[in-house]
Amino acid sequence: MRCTTWLVIAAMLAAVGHAVQAQELVLNGDFESPSAGNANQPAGFTPGQAGKSRQATLTWESPGCHSAKCIAVETATSDDLGYWQTVLPVKPETTYRFSLQYRTRQPHAAPAPTGDPLYNEGSPGGPNIEFGMSPEDPAKAARPADWSDMPVALSPLGGIYLPPAVQWSRFDHLLTTRPGQTDLIVKLRIFCYAQKAWFDHLSLKESGDVADIAPPRLRAGQWVAQDTTPPCASDPRPVPNARVDSCAVIRAGFRDSGSGIDVKSVQVLLDNQEVTDRATISDEGFSLSPATPFENGVHRVEVMVADQAGNRGNRLTWRFGVGRQPAHRPSVREKSLRLDGEPFFPIGIYAYACHPADGRFHREDLRQAADAGFNFVLNTIETADGLDQEQAAGMMGVLNVTADIKKCVDPVSARKALFEDGQGRFRDHPAVLGYWADDPEHLPDHLTVMKHAQAAIQEMDAAKPIIFAISDLPKLAECIPYADILVSYRYPVPHYHPQMIHGWSLAVFYRQVQDKPIWFLSQAIDLGYAPSFQSMEKFRPTPAEIRAMAFYSLVLGIQGYALYANLLNPRDYPDEWSEALRIATQIRHLSGPLASGRIEPGAVLRPAVSAAAIKVRHLVLDGLHTLIAVNLSAAHVAAVWEFPAGAQAVALFEDRAMPAKANHVEDVFAPWQVHVYQWWSDDQARSQRTGNAR
Structure with missing residues (x-):
């Protein structure tokens, strides 16, 4: 499959019907007039730098966008932050329309030669527009x-990241001033990657209407309304790995938000x-009473469900024991984790509201997380009661042994610290x-205690994996064994572009970790920086950025996902x-392709205006194509997808589909938006649906 894209950044503002043209507040927005005090820079604008390096190049250049002059910012390293700044008069509590033209260097520039390791890996992003004001x-x-x-x-705190654009492109933005605000500071910036951007035709005008900026429009007939949101199967009973009597009733729940359960x-x-004909089934779930008592041993249940529109939900599998206690059998094989011999894509959550041993724990929050699709909990500490509650919710737990490892100074102390006094006492x-x-790399004499901890775990509980979350990248290689x-x-927002989960973290892991699974602990609710910058925002990332980073990590090929959301509730x-x-919920539905799909090299985003804004991964499993596409920018991007063999794709979870098989289709990405497309290779593949990994 080929994809060509073009960028339509925020199109034209809806007509406001003013009888009188609003006053232009940027006096030299075309950058034609020189400063009275410095003939080498435009009037009304001053260059500036921040950060560690301070080697950015700020220039006043020719030509501009259908004009004689423009301004430019160029950074050579990931530590550079350069900008052109202007200060404009504004009125309090007033809505303004900000606009400019900009373009960037070709998106696939060479990596930054200095600065944070591999920071520019992949491709650099676009410029950053930062708004502020003077304090009283x-x-x-x-x-x-x-x-x-x-x-x-x-x-937004940290500024607005625009897509790279290899041709002059327009950006429009509406902003409302604060009470008491009388000036607006505008900084046209490049930061956190090696890049060059040019700016022209800067404008700020009062808007008489708080109107949304119209997104790009699609031609009629590209998509039709259709239920494409699959149903869910959840809440398995007996709970996974429970030990029950021989007459236990098996059941699970169903839910669907569209056409209804079929x-x-x-x-x-x-x-x-197959025991379907023995089950009692409704649109809310199923139950199955054994015709004869279960035999002693471990039993496996598998459930599949579809809705009235034909969307098949997640494949729900679990085990329970009669006369014996089952235990999870994880195994690391070929850079992936298998559970009980089956493909498994882990989806974890680190949130105090889901930590049974934390005073902020809410049982209902844990239940909601499990029903949604999270399948394991990253806790600060586990207790027997806490593990019971996680199991009752259908969740697994991983034992946090950070504090225990610190005491593993020799083999004897390692066994005692881990399995007599520490978290390892819950191994069964x-x-x-x-x-x-x-961060075990921050422990004193970390390599020694890691070695003894590993030996003790391999001796006492060799079946379970050791999982290290590493943020100090210079120490990563020595911790891998x-x-x-x-x-x-490592969390970029609000410091840096959300796409830096790659260059700032995952790129280093992929280069150094050759034969082991790599998971990503993605940023959500963090402590935030808003108060120190006098910002009215409670924190970042925004929900849209949380989603973009999550799906971008999937695009990058991680083998497990978890959400770092300590305060989230x-x-x-x-x-x-x-x-x-x-x-x-959506990652759970995609777990089959994510765990077992092969990469399809045909899904290529052809360079055109701003192709670098959309990050793509194309997977194929049993004839089903899954294309994950993420707009890593704060502007609208329009695209045309081309299918050389023809396809009738659906936009999964969005309730829209192509009306017929075609060789191309148009689509639009809102800021930070994710689209997941699916289509079948042929008609025969449609009947070979095998569901998803659990």
Whole structure:
């Protein structure tokens, strides 16, 4: 499949019908007039730098966008932050339309030669537009940081990242001033990658209407309304790995938000034998009472369901024991984790509301997380009761042994610290998936204690993996031998572009970790920087950015996903909580292709205007094509997808589909938007649906 794209950044503003043209507040927005004090820079604009390097190049160049002059910013390293700044008069609590023309260097520039390792790996992003204001009291201005020297930052904190654009492109933005605000500081910036951008035709005008900027429009007939949101099967009973009596009733729940559950589609397998005709099935779930008592041993259940529109949901599988206690059997094989011998894509959550041993724990939050699709919990500490509650919710737990490893100074102390006094004493609990440590590279004499901890775990519980979350990248290589799974986590927002989860973290892991699974612990609710920058925002990333980073990590090929969301809960952060649940549900549905799909090299995004804004991964499993596409920018991007063999794709989870098989289709990406497309290779493949990994 080929894809060519073009960029339409925020199109034209909806007509406001003013009888009188709004006053232009940028006096030299075309950059034609020189400064009275410096003939080498435009009037009304001053160059500036921040950060560590301060080697950015700020120039006044020719030609511009259908004009004689423009300004440019060029950075050579990832530590450079350069900008052109202007200060404009504004009125408090007033809406303004900001616009400019810009273009960038070709998107596939060479990596930055200095700065954070591999920071520019992949391709650089576009320019950054930062808005701010002067403080009423200069003493209350924010202290300059490496990533911002704005005295009072306006939304969004950290600025607006535009897509790369190899041709002159327009950007429009609406902003509303704060109470008491009388000036607007605008900084046209490049930061956190080697890039060059040119700017022209800067404009700020009062808007008489708080109108949204119209997105690009598609030609009629590209997509039609159709239920493309699959149903979910969840809440398995008996709970996974439970030990039950021989007459236990098997059941699970169904839910669907569209055309409704197709009860005739339900399939129930018990120990690989079809038992659907013995089950009681409704649109809310199924139940199955054994015709004769279960034999002693471990039993496996598999459930599949579709909706009235033909969308097949997640494949729900679990095990329970009669007369014996089952335990998870994880195994690391070929850079992936298998569970009980089956493909498995882990989806984890680190949130105090889901930590049973934490005072902020809410059982209902844990239940919601499990129903949504999260399948394991990263906790600060586990207890027997906490593991019981996780198992009851259908979740697994990984034992946090960071504090225990610190005491592993020799083999004897390692066994005692881990398995007599520490978290390893819960190793036989049926909910335990493995052992994890966050930043063990920061422990004293870290290589010695890692070595002894690994030896003790391999002696006492060799079946379970050791999982290390590493943030100190210069120490990554030396830690790799002591873990079975490596977790990448360094958080860019609000300092840097969200795409820096690659260059700032995952790129280093992929280069150094050759034969072990790489998981990504993705940023969600963090402590935030808003107060120190006098920002009105509670924190970043926004829900849209959380989603973009999650799916970009999937595009990058991670073998497991987890959400770092320590403070996240539905009471304080309802929008972010809803987004987290939505992400988990959708990743669960994609777990089959993610765990077992092969990469399809035909999905290529052809360079055109701003192809670098969209990151793509194309997977094929059993004839089903899955194309994950993420707009890593804060502007609208339009695209044309081309299918050389023809396809009738659906936009999964969006309730729209192509009306017929075609060789191309248009689509639009909103800022930070994710589209997941699916289509079948041929008609025969349509009947070979095999469901998803659990």
